[in-house]
Amino acid sequence: MRAAQERLLREAGLELKLCGVAASRRMWLDCDDPELNAQHDAQTWRPTDLDQFAAHVRGEDGRHAMLIDCSASDTVASQYPYWLASGMHVVTPNKLASSGPLSRWQAIRAASQHGGRFRYEATVCAGLPVVQTLRDLLDTGDQLLSVEGMFSGTLAWLCCHYDGKRPFSALVREAHALGYTEPDPRDDLSGMDVARKLVILAREAGWPMSLHDVAVESLVPEELAELPLEEFMARLDELNAPMAVRLAGAHACQGVLRHVASLDRNGRAQVGLQALPSSHPFAHTRLTDNIVQFRTQRYRDNPLLVQGPGAGPEVTAAGIFADLLRIAESLEVRA
Numbered sequence: 001m002r003a004a005q006e007r008l009l010r011e012a013g014l015e016l017k018l019c020g021v022a023a024s025r026r027m028w029l030d031c032d033d034p035e036l037n038a039q040h041d042a043q044t045w046r047p048t049d050l051d052q053f054a055a056h057v058r059g060e061d062g063r064h065a066m067l068i069d070c071s072a073s074d075t076v077a078s079q080y081p082y083w084l085a086s087g088m089h090v091v092t093p094n095k096l097a098s099s100g101p102l103s104r105w106q107a108i109r110a111a112s113q114h115g116g117r118f119r120y121e122a123t124v125c126a127g128l129p130v131v132q133t134l135r136d137l138l139d140t141g142d143q144l145l146s147v148e149g150m151f152s153g154t155l156a157w158l159c160c161h162y163d164g165k166r167p168f169s170a171l172v173r174e175a176h177a178l179g180y181t182e183p184d185p186r187d188d189l190s191g192m193d194v195a196r197k198l199v200i201l202a203r204e205a206g207w208p209m210s211l212h213d214v215a216v217e218s219l220v221p222e223e224l225a226e227l228p229l230e231e232f233m234a235r236l237d238e239l240n241a242p243m244a245v246r247l248a249g250a251h252a253c254q255g256v257l258r259h260v261a262s263l264d265r266n267g268r269a270q271v272g273l274q275a276l277p278s279s280h281p282f283a284h285t286r287l288t289d290n291i292v293q294f295r296t297q298r299y300r301d302n303p304l305l306v307q308g309p310g311a312g313p314e315v316t317a318a319g320i321f322a323d324l325l326r327i328a329e330s331l332e333v334r335a
């Protein structure tokens with residue numbers, strides 16, 4: 001945002017002001033104050049209080065106010081209906097609102113029809129234009145038949161790098177350090193992060209789907225599923241033996257491992273690891289590449305494809321920033 005701020009003001013008359021930053025325990029208000037920004041002592045921080053934070057961002061000068069939720073927190077997501085109803089805009093890569101309880105999702109949609117705008121492109125495949133592509137298809141009269149693809153940047157990266165030379169656990173630690181995984185990598189390894197993306201796309205298409213409708217294969221052994229995060233990370237090596245078996249199975253049929261998901265209009269949705277032949281189009285992806293194939297009435301014989309990096313701080317931030325700009329474009333000028 002800093003890099004684009006001056007250009008946006010000059011070329012589009014858009015003045016962006018960063019009013020504050022909140023993390024889980026502490027928040028920092030008035031971030032555009034250079035003096036405050038130069039300090040790093042405790043005085044500039046105060047304990048996080050989301051109501052106080054939202055009130056500060058909203059301000060009293062009638063400006064357009066936006067909250068950008070870059071957490072993976074359900075507590076933050078549950079605030080959206082109130083923020084939107086009060087006229088604040090919300091942009092987020094956090095999947096919990098759009099894939100959580102259907103009633104909350106409906107409350108968010110309702111609040112955004114009369115209050116602030118709500119955008120969540122980066123919830124599905126980070127910076128790739130997936131939600132907007134689907135929206136455009138539907139808004140122009142197309143009908144979604146099915147979606148298939150690879151929706152996890154982390155699992156795509158792990159599958160590309162896992163050849164048996166390095167233990168699977170070492171690769172998971174690396175993906176975590178690179179910022180590809182969810183704050184808790186079990187959300188990726190359990191398939192739940194991808195299940196959430198399917199639910200988001202289904203709801204976008206008007207199908208009232210919830211997480212329990214998705215058949216998910218987890219790569220996390222049951223005994224590790226409920227451990228505190230630190231303990232799980234300390235026991236990551238327990239993933240190595242079962243993953244070595246999966247890799248050997250794929251190699252035995254000259255295939256590759258890929259994490260694949262699909263959804264169709266009859267409500268069938270599944271997520272899991274598959275051994276695909278090396279000739280399969282999904283076998284030729286690189287790094288964190290995601291692939292999303294939309295089959296629709298219009299694209300029935302030859303699906304519409306979105307492909308590219310699907311995780312990482314930079315591409316995700318770009319997706320979030322683009323949502324901010326789309327909302328800004330749609331607003332009337334205020335003095």
Ligand SMILES: NC(=O)c1ccc[n+]([C@@H]2O[C@H](COP(=O)([O-])OP(=O)(O)OC[C@H]3O[C@@H](n4cnc5c(N)ncnc54)[C@H](O)[C@@H]3O)[C@@H](O)[C@H]2O)c1
Binds near residue numbers: 075180316
């Ligand atoms: N990393 C990616 O590639 C990527 C891609 C697409 C979407 N996302 C989504 O972005 C979100 C963040 O992912 P990340 O990798 O940056 O995680 P992260 O752990 O690096 O950052 C999460 C941040 O949220 C803050 N937070 C947690 N609870 C909070 C609360 N109650 N109030 C205020 N702040 C709170 C934490 O302090 C932390 O700063 C997740 O929802 C994730 O699904 C991430």
Ligand SMILES: N[C@@H](CCO)C(=O)O
Binds near residue numbers: 122151311
């Ligand atoms: N952890 C997620 C981030 C993007 O949602 C992934 O690896 O796909």
